[in-house]
Every structure is written in structure tokens, then in C-alpha cells.
Amino acid sequence: MSELLDIFLASVRDGFVQVSAFVAVTVLLFSYVQYKTDGRLIRRLEENRRAGPLVGALMGLTPGCGGAIVMMPLYVRGSVSFGTVVATLIATAGDSAFVILALAPEAALYAYGIAFVSAVVFGYAVDTFGLGVDRIDRAVASLRPSVTDGGVPVAGAGRREHFAAAGVGSQVHHYEDEAGCEVDAPTRNNPLMRRLSLGALALWWVAAAVALVAGTLYLLRGAPDVPLALGLDYAGVFTVFGITGTALSFYLYFVGRRYVGHGHVGQARDTFANVRETLTHAGMETSFVTVWVITAYLLYEYTMLFSGLDLAAVAAAVGVLAPVAGAALGLIPGCGPQIVLATAYAEGAIPFSALTANAISQDGDALFPLIAIDKKAAVIASIYTTVPALVVGVGMHLLFGPMFGFGVLG
Template identity: 75%
Template sequence: MSELFDIFLGSVRDGFVQVSAFVAVTVLLFSYVQYRTDGRLVKKLEENRRAGPIVGALMGLTPGCGGAIVMMPLYIRGSVSFGTVVATLIATAGDAAFVILVLAPEAALYAYGIALVTGVVFGYAIDAFGLGVGRVDRAVRQLRPTLTDGGVATPVAGSKVHHYDEGVTCERHDHGPTRESGTMRSVTLAALAAWWVAAAAGLGAGVLYLLRGAPDVPMVAGLSFAGVFTVAGITGTTLSAYLYFVGRTYIGHGDVGRAKDTFGSVYETLTHAAMETSFVTVWVIGAYLLYEYTILFTGLDIGSAAAAAGVLAPVAGAAVGLIPGCGPQIILSAAYAQGAIPFSALTANAISQDGDALFPLIAIDKTAAVVASIYTTIPAVVVGVALHYTWTAVFGFPMFGFGVIG
């Protein structure tokens, strides 16, 4: 029991300081840009339709799903092409990018760079040649009623939905608290303020941790480096769990994993960044615990198992990317940082995953979403398998631990 508790406490502490504190800064910067531009960025995108696949891929490449989500309503409105949608989704980094950027920045540079190039090339190819859009659509029509012609946005008859803010069917809290409780709202606002204090302290401790060469940090409390590292980590994760599971129903802005075109105030900007980071924190801690407890209870060497899987590893990485949302992708990214999967699987997943950007497309145009998912998976498998065979041919083994810090 002592070992179980030590693993739990260590994961809770390290996940927040080593990942979440850095995530908070990145999300805050992107949210602040949205706040300062007041939606002008989106208008510029609509005015440059010919550059759609390039712009879409660059937007998808921004950490988190905000940039990619911004592109989806533009397709629904007919402002960008279907190739732009696919390019965006292929390059989408999602919330998993935060994990890799912090734990393996060099791997992130190469993996997402490959995804960017793949997205641009494949996006323009779809716009120019179709690449079998009609054949794929005919297959999809056998599964469900057709909502579009597979390449041109056609709003559903009678529907007034033209923007993801109005059309996403998953839980939302953008327009006010879902529960009336003055006391709980006050508690949540206090938790939000305390969360930012913990994030700031965690960021300072995290920077020092990296500058010192990622040493082992004892589990102690106090004003020393180790004490701040421990207190900030445990406090930050605890508050993140509260905000994610409880606080978002009272705070009036808890649309986790979604992005708005713009934010009306600094408060909304800070709140969105905290809620987005809390979401990432919960999944990162879950991934850490899943990995550590699997090793503890089974004695399984996941890295050896992945190596034995051979070319199936990148195929599996691409398959995981088919799952909408960022949670499974965060788990896979954490596994890579732990040395459990090869770089080819990480890259295949980076190309295949659509993050939360697929949800607004599913809500309004299911056929386009299915076709887009197919189109992001094909290049993911091709590139992932090519990387696997190339690296193995040159060095004789799959690439594990590439670019991982510490």
C-alpha cells in the first residue's frame, strides 16, 4: 500500500509541475491573442481562401485544439475548402502537444513538423484531385443518411446552425453557470485564484527543475526548491481536479477542450486557460498512473512489447488517433515520454488525431467528419510505417526515447 501511495503522490505532484504549469502558459498566450485580436484573426482567414490548406495546417499546429476548432465553422459557412479541413485536422496537435513539448521538445518539433508538411500536401491534393472523395462518400452513405456531397459544405435543411458555438452537442458552460449556488460559485472563484498561484509557483519550480538537469526531487514541504515543487504540484493537481469535475458547473465558463473566436474580458481569458489546463492535468495524471500501475502490477516491459510489435506500433498509433478528443492522445504522448512507444507511433498519432476539432464537424455534418477522419488516417499509416522501416533499416531498431528530456 505504501508503494501504491508513493506512486500516486509522485504522479500527482510531478504531472502538474513538469507538464501542467507549462501548459498554462501556452494556453494563456493563445487565449490572450484571441482576446487582443477580438476575432480579427478569423476574418483574415476567411479572406485568404486560396491559402486555405497552409493556413489551416498552421492553425491546427497551434498547441491545443483552439486553432483547429476555429477552422471548422469556416468550412460549415463555405469559407474554406474540404482540403483545408483535412489539412487542419492532419496537422492538429491537440492538447497532447503540451505533454510532448514539455517532456520531449525535440521529438515534438520533428513529429509536428512532419504532420504540418503532410497536412499541407494532402490538403492541396484533395482540393486539386479529389482523391476518391466520391467513392468514400458512397461507402459512407451506406452507413448513414448523407448530409453533404463530401467536399462542399451544405447546411442541413431547416437548420440555423452555422457556428460551433451554437452547434456542438456536448456539455457547454460558456453562457453562464449550470447550477445556481452563490456559495459554490464563491468557492470556485477562490479555487480559480489559488490555482493560478499554484501554477505560477509550479512554473518557477519547473523551470529550475529543467535547469538543474531534471534531478530526483524529494517529497517534502517547505520553502526550499523541493518544498515548493511538492506543495505547488499537489495543490495544483487537487485544484485542477476540483475545477474539472466540480467547479466548471458553477464558474460559468467551463467548456473544456473547446475554443472561442474571442474572449470578452481578461477574466474570461484567464478562466479559459485555467479550465483547459485543468482538463489536460486530469488526463496527464491519469496517464501517469495508468503507466506506473501497469508496470507495478504486471511487471510488463511496455517498451519491449512495443518494439516486438514492429510495424504494428505506428499502425496502432494511427488507430488511436481515430478516437475523437484529446484524452487518448495525451495517454499515448505520456507513454512516449516514458519510453513505451517508438517515435514512428507518436508521429502516426500526431497526423491521425483530430482532437476536439472533430466534435463541431460531427455535430453539424457527420458525413464530412467521417470522410475527414479517413483522410487523416491514411497518411498517418503511410508516414508512420515509412518512418519505422527507414529508422530500422538505418539503425537496426525502432526509435525509442528520441528527444525525451531526462
Template identity: 65%
Template sequence: MVELADIFVASVRDGYVQVSAFVAVTVLLFSLVQYRTGGALVEKLSDSERLQPLVGAAMGLTPGCGGAIVMMPLYVRGTVSFGTVVATLVATAGDSAFVILALAPKAGLYAYGIAFGTAIVSGYAIDRFGVGVGRVDAAVRRLDRTATDGGVLTRGAPTTGPHDFEADSCGSHERGPARESDFLTPLSHAVHVLWWVAAAAALALGVTYLLAGAPEVPLELGVSFAGLFTVVGVTGTTLSFYLYFVGRRYLGDGEVGRARESFSDTYDTLVHAAMETSFVTVWVLAAYLLYEYGVVALGVDVGALAAAAGLLAPIAGALVGLIPGCGPQIVLAGVYAEGAIPFSALTANAISQDGDALFPLLAIDRTAAVVASIYTTIPALLVGVGLHLLFGPLFGLGVLG
């Protein structure tokens, strides 16, 4: 029981200091750009027809799903091509990028660099040659009849045409006006402020931790580095759980994992960044506990099993990427950081995963969403298996500590 308790506390602490603090900075920076430009950045993207797949890949590459989600409304409105959609989704790093960049930055740079290159090639190939999109589209439509067509056969001519679409109504977990409570509303605002204090402290501790070479940090309380590491980490995760499960209903409309074209003010921007980061924190903790408790319960060497899987490892990574949302991908990233799956599986998953960006497309045009998922999985399988054959499994590549 002592061992299980130590695993739980260490996971609660490490997830916030090692991952969430860096997530908060990235999400906040991206959100501030959106706020300062009043959404003008999004409008300019639709005017770059020849550069659309390249811009889409770059937007998808930004950590988190925000950049990729922004591109989906542009396709549904008929302003960007289907190849741009595929390029965006292939490059989408999702929230798992925060985990990898915090725990294995070298591996993240390699994996997402490969995904970016694959995205550009895939996007331009689909826009220029079609590469069978029409046949795949027809096959999917026979399985799931929808009112709109999901593919494009010629460059710059989306067959869906424009649709009336509101970006921030899709890809959400809950929607509605913020609730009002004489107790919970002011409490949620206070927790939000404390959360940012904890995030700032965690960022300082996290940077110090990385500069020191990611050493083993003992579980202890006090004013020492290890003590502050533990106190701030546990506090930050606790506040994150409150914001995700309770506070978001009293600070906004309850949504997470969605695109926001702009924000009403700086405070609204801070709230959005805190909510998105809290969502990631919940899933990061789930990933840590799933792996650690799984190893203890099963008493098996997960790395040995992955090594024995051979080519099945990158194939499995690509198939996990078919699951919409960031949760399963965060779990897989956490498992990679533990040295339990090979680099080829991580890269295949990076290419295949669509994160929360697929939800807006699913809401309007299921066929387009399914076709796009197929066209992100194919290069994921090819690249993942190719890496495995050329370089071997490469366990623990770039993992800190």
C-alpha cells in the first residue's frame, strides 16, 4: 500500500511540474496571439490558396489542437482544400506533444518533424493528384450516407462547398451559459487565480529540474527544492481537477478542447488557457497511473513486450491515432516517455492522430472526417513501419533522465 501511495503522489506531482506548467505557457501564448489579432490571423489563412497545405501543416504542428481546430471551419466554409485538411491532421501534434516535448524533447522534435514533412507531401499530393480520394470517399459513403461529400478530386475545389458553421460550437464536451452560484462562482475565480500562481511556480521548478538534467526528485515536504517540487505539483494538480470538473461551469460555458477565434479580454484568455491545461493535466495523470499501476499489477516488462511485438508496435501506434481526441494519445506519449514503446510507434501515432481537430468535421460532415482519417493513417503506417525496418525500435530515444 505504501508503494501504491508513493506512485500516486509522485504521478500527481510530476504530471503538473514536468508537463502542465509547459502546457500552460504554450496554450497561453497561442491564445494571446488570437486575442491581440482579434482573429485576423485566421482570416489571412484563407487567402493563401497555393500555400494552404503548408500553412495547414504548420497550424497542425503547433502543440495542442488549437491550430488544427482553427483550420476545420475554413474547409467546411469552402475556403481551403481537402488536401489542406489532411495536411493539417497529419501534422497535428495534439496535447500529447506537451508530454513528449517536456519529457523527451529530442524525440518530439524528430517525430513531429517527420510528421510535418509527411503532412506537406500528403496535402499537396491529394490536391494535385487526388490519389484515390474519390474512390475512398465513395466507399465510405456506402457505409455512412451523409448529405455532403468529403473529398476533392481537383486542386482547390472542395466538393462540399461552403457551409454555415460556427467554430466554437464543435469539438466541445459541454456547452451552455456559465452557471451562477453565490459560493461556487467566486470560489472558482479564486481557484483560477491560485492555479496561475501554482503554474508560475511550477514553471520555475520545471525549468530548474530540466537544467539540472532531470534528476530523481524525492517525495518530501518543506522549503527545499524537492519539498517545493512536491507541494507545488500536488497543489497544481488538485486545482486543475477542480477547474476541469467543477470550475469550468462557473468560469465560462463549460467547454474544453475547442477552437476560439478570439477572446473578449485578457482574463477570458487566461481562463481558456487554464481550462485547456487542466484538461491535459487530468489525462496526463491518467497516463502516468495507468502505466505505473499496470506494471505493478501485471508484474511484466512492458518494454520487453513492445520489443517482442516488432512491426506490430508502429502499426498499433497508428491505429491508436485513429481514436478521436487527445486522451489516448497522451497515454501513449506517457508510455513512450517510460521507455515502454519504440520511437517508430510514437512517430506513427504522431502522424495518424487527429486530436480534437476531427470533432468539428465529424459534426458537419462525417464522410469527410472518415476519409481524412484514412488518409492520415496510410502514411502513418508506411512511415512507422519504414522507420522500424531502417533503424530498429529505438527505445527511449531522447527521453530525459
């Protein structure tokens, strides 16, 4: 029982200090840019269509899913090409990027750099040559009827502006309505619970600020083992604020979001009305990431404890199938499974080739808005992100080997 409790407390503490505090800074910076630009960034993206795949790849490369989610409504509006969507999703780092950036920054640099290059090349290739998009479009349509027009610009698209196709891969779908993509208001009206939740959010930011300092010192010291402790020394602050931050994150995600809003998972906004709204959004988004990070930590640690499984040995034994599995896992929408894989990589259990394949294949939360409005386009986009993931992942494994533990701190 003592070992189980130690694992639980260490995972709860480390997840917040080593990952969530850095997530908060990144999300806050991105949200602040949206607040200061008042949506001008998005308008410029819509005006410069030729740069679509490059801009989409850059947006997808931002840690988390916010940058990638921003691009999906632009496709729905007919403002960017399908190649831009593919490039965005290939480059999407997802919330698992926060884990790798915090625990294996060198690996993150190479994995996401490779994903970015793959995204730009493949995105422009789709727009220029098509690469069979129309055939796959028809094949998916034959499996299940779709409410879309099969990827071809249609007449009478209502209030949607037609997109002048620059190539066979540039067609987009048009829709009469995209309501429901931005659900940001509180779902319950209780003044007492709202004040309580806002107070929890304020305390959460205090915990995040202290954890950021502790996490930075942790990295500067070479990522040493920090004992579980109570007190005013470094270990005590590391432990107390880590556990407190995680507890507040779980409250905000499961309870508080119903009273303060900004709890719609997988949403990115064009702009924010004020600084308070910006802070609220960043805090709620990071709370969601924290829940998944802690879940991944505990799942990995307890699985290893009870099963005695040597995941690294299994990954080494399957050889080139490891990056294939990494690419296949990326087909699952959302960031949860990808965070589990990133955690396993940080523990030295997953080869770098599998991490890179997953980085290319995963679409994160960005796929959810597309699934909600156009399931067919979402399926096709997933197929087109998996192909380069397999090619690059398998190629890297054959050329450089699995590279276990590459770039992992400590």
C-alpha cells in the first residue's frame, strides 16, 4: 500500500510541476496573442490562401491543439484548401507535445521538426497533385452517404463563399450552418458555485506560477529525483504546490467548467474580450491537459507495477512494427492516447521512430470539429496523415534504429 500511495502522490505532483505549469505558459501566450490581435491573425490567414499549407503546418506545430483547431473552421468556411487541412493535422503536436517538451526537449525538437517538414511537403502535394483525394473521397462516400458534396465546390452554397480551386486537391466542402462549434458559456447558473469556481481558478494560477518556478529549477538542476516532502524547502514546495495544482485542475475540469465556462474540450477561439477571459480560457484548457497527463502517468506506472511488463523489451522485439503501431495509435482522435505514448517514451519504453510516427499521424482534438461537421473529410484527412507517418517512421527505424531514450532528460 505504501508503494501504491507513493506512486500516486509522485505522479500527481510531477505531472503538474513538470508538465502542466509549462502548458499553462504556452496556452496563455497563444491566448494572449489572440486577445491582443483581436482576431486579425485569423483574418490574415483567410486572406493568404496560397500560403495555406505552410501556415497550417505552423499553426499545427504550436504545442497543444489550439492552433490546429483554429484552422478547421476556415476549411468549413471555404477559406483554405484540403491540403492546408492535411498539413495542419500532420504537424499537429497535440497535448502530448507538452510531455515531450518538458521531459525530452531534444526529442521534441527533432520529432516535431520532422513532422513540420512532412506537413509542408505533403500539404502542397495534395493541393498540387491531388494524390488520389477524389478517389478516396468517392470510396468513403460509397461506404456511407454524406451530407457534403463530395469535396467539389457546388453552386448555391448559401452564405458560404466559393473557393476557387487552385488544383485537384484544393476543393472544399460547403455547409449551410456550423452552429455548435463555439460553446463557451457556463452551463449551470449558481452564483455560489460560480464564486467558488472562480476562487479555485485564482488559486490554480498561484499554484501554476509557483510550480513553474519549481519546474524551471528542476530542469536547471538536471532533473534530479525530488523526494515527497512537506515544508518550506524546495522539495516541500515542489510537492505541496504540485499536488494542490492537480487537485484544483480536477475540480475545474469536472465541476468548475460548468459554472465559469471555457470548458468545451477541443475549442479554440478567434479572440478574447478581456484579460480575465484570456486567463480563464488558458486555465481551463490547461486543467483538461492536466487531467489527461495525470491519468497517463498513473496508467503507465500502475500497469508496469502490476504486470511486470517490460514495455521497452516488447517494443524492441517487434522491431519495425513499433513505428507502425505509433502511426496507428495516431488515428485515434483526441490527445489522451497520445499522452500515454509520450509518457511511455519519456520512461524509455518507446523508440524514437514510434514517437515520430505518432507525432505525424496524430490529429489531436483538432479533428473533433471536422468530425462534427463533415465525417467524410475527417476520415480522408486521417488517412492522409497516416501515410507520411508510416513512411517516415519505418524509414527512420530502418536507417537509424529504434533510438530508445533519445533526448530524454535525466
